[in-house]
Amino acid sequence: MSNSAVKFKNVEKKFAAETIIEKLSFEVEDGEFITILGSSGSGKTTTLKMINRLVEPDGGTIEVNGQSIEQIDLIELRRNIGYVVQQIGLFPHLTIEKNIATVPELLGWDKEKILVRVKELMELVKLPYEQYGKRHPKQLSGGQQQRVGVARALAANPQIMLLDEPFGAVDAITRKELQKQIKSIHKELSGKTFLFVTHDINEAFYLGDKVMIMNNGEISQYDTPKNIVTNPKTDFVKELLDTIYEEEALWRELK
Template identity: 60%
Template structure:
C-alpha cells in the first residue's frame, strides 16, 4: 500500500467556457486531516467533487487510492468515499437507521451485519439506535442530523471522507462540540483521510494537519497550520490570517 491516497496532477476544470480550476497539483497521504479554506467561488467544492467523480476533470490526472478516476467506474468509486455536506442530504422519508444503511444495502451486506454496523456507527457519533434508529430526520435537531450524516458517510468503512462545510448551519456551541468530535473521530479511526472544506479559519486551523488555501482556482499555500501562520506564502494568505488577528484585537479591546 502506498502512502499517497489522493493525487492531482495538472488538473483543470471548465464549466462551459469558464475555467474555474487551472493546473491544480497536490498529494495527500493516508491518514491526513486536510482542511480547505478559500473565498467563495474559489473552487473548493469543485475540487472536492472531483475527488469522488461527481465532477469530471477537464484535463489532468486524478488518482484516488490505486485508481485513476478517468479509467474507473465512478459509481464504484463513490461508494467507497464518504461524503458529508452542509445540507446534510438525509432522505426525509427514511428512518435514521435506514439512512445509515443505504450504502451497506446497495453493497448487499446481510441484515445482521447492517444492524450491527448502524448501531455501532450511531454510538460513534454519540447517538443510540434505541432512541434514534426509528425516528425520521425531521424529528432530530440540525446538529443531530449532522451526526447522522457523519455516521452514514462512515457506513461502508471508506478510506477517504469528504466534508463540504458540514457545520456551517449550526450554532457556535454545537459547532465547537462537533469539531471536537470529528477531530477525535479522525484520531480514533486511525488511518482515514479527511478532506474538509470550511469557511471558518479557526475551524481549519484547529482541525487540519495541513491546510489547503485556495483562491481563484489555484492553491495559494498547502502547509501545516504552524507554517501557514509563521510563513504565509502570498498576500492572500497573510490577509486571511490578519482577519483573525484583527478580530482578536477587537476582543482584547472589549475586555
Template identity: 60%
Template sequence: MTEIIKFDHVTKRYGDKIVIDNLNFSIKTGEFITILGTSGSGKTTTLKMINRLIEPSSGAVIFDGSQIDQLDEITLRRRIGYVVQQIGLFPHQIVEENIAIVPKLLNWDKKTIKARVSELLSLIKLPYDQYAKRYPNELSGGQQQRVGVARALAADPSVTLFDEPFGAIDAITRSELQEELLTIHKTYPNKTFVFITHDIYEAFKLGTRVMIMDEGKIAQFDTPEAILKKPANDFVKRLLDTAKNQESLWG
C-alpha cells in the same frame, strides 16, 4: 503513509472561464485535510472532482493508485463517504435506515449492518436504543448532521469528503461537532478526511494540513503551524491578518 489522492496538472474550465488552474498536490492516507478559501476560490470544484461529481477539463485525478476516469463512477463513490451542508437525510426513513443505505447496496447481511449502525451511533453520541428508530424531523439540526456523518462512514470508506458540513449550524453545536469529528478521525487513523470550509478557525483547528485556495490555485498547502509561522504570499497574510483583527474584538 501511502498516497491516496493525487491531482496531476488538473484544470477545470467552463467555456473560457478557468475555475481550477493546473492543480498539483497529493494527500496521504490518514490525513485530515482542510480546504480553505473564499467563495469562488475553487474549493468545492476541487472536492467534487475527487468523487467524479465534476470531471476535470484536463489533467488526472488519481485515487488509491488508479486514474479515476478509468474507474466505474458508482463503485468509486461507494468507496468515498460524502457529507454536505444540506445533510439530505431521507425523511421517510428512520435513522437506522438512513445510515444503512450504502451497506444495504453492498449486500451486507442484516446482523453486520445493525452492528455497524449501533457502533456509529455510539461514536456520534446518539445511542442506538434512543435514536435508531427516530425520523429525521424528530432530530435537531446538529443531530441530523451527526447522522449524516455516520451515514458517510457506514460502509467504512477509505476517504470521506465534507463540503462545508457545519456551515448552517449554530456556533456552540458547531464547536461540539468539530470536537466529535476530531475524535472520529483519531478512532479511525487510517481514514482520510477532506473538509471544505470558509472559516479559518475551523480549518486550522481540524486540519493536519490546510490547503488555502485563491482563484483556482493553491496559495499555500502546509501544516497550520507552518502557515502561521510563514505565510507564503500576500493573500495568505491578509487572510491571517483578518482573522487576527476579528480576534482582537474579544480583547
C-alpha cells in the same frame, strides 16, 4: 511504494469559457485530515467534487489510492468514498437506523451485519441506537442530523471522506461541538483520510493536519497550520491571517 490517498496532477476545470481550476497539483497522504480553505469562488468545492467525479475535470489526472479515477468504475469509486454536505439530505420517511443503513443495504450486506454497523456508528457519533435508532430526521436537531449524515457516509467503511462545509448551517455553539466530534472521529478511525472544505479560517486551522488555502483556483499555500502562521507565503495568506489578528484585538478591547 506511495502512501498517497489522493493526488492531483495539473488538473484543470472550466465552466463555459471561465477557467475555475488551472493546473492544480497536490497530494494527500493516507490518514491525513486536510482542510481546504478559501472564499466563495476559490475552487475549493469544485476540487472536492472532482475526487468522486461529481464534477469531471477538463485536463490533468486525479488518482485515488494510486489509480486514475478514470480507470475506476464510477459506482465503485463513489461507494468507496464517503461524502457529507451542508444540506444533509436524509430521507425523511426513513428512521435514523434505515438512513445509515442505506449503502450497506445497496451492497447486499446481511441484516445482522448491517445492524451491528449501524449501532457501532451511532455510538461513534454520540447518538445511541437505543435512544435514536427508531426516530425520524424531523425529530432530531440540526446538529444531530449532521452527525447522522457523517454516520451514513461512514457506513460502508470508506477509506476517504469528503466533507463539503458540513457544519455551515448550524449555530456557533453546535458547530464548535461538531468540530470536536469530527476531530475525535478521525482520530478513532485510524488510517482514514478526510478532506474538509470550509470558508471558516478558525475551523480550518483547528481541524487540519494540513491546510490547503485556495484563491482563484490556485493553491496559495499547503502546509501545517503552524508553518502557515509562522511563514505565510503569499499576500492572500497574510490577509487571511490578519482577519484572525483583528478579531483577537476586538475581543481584547471588549474585555
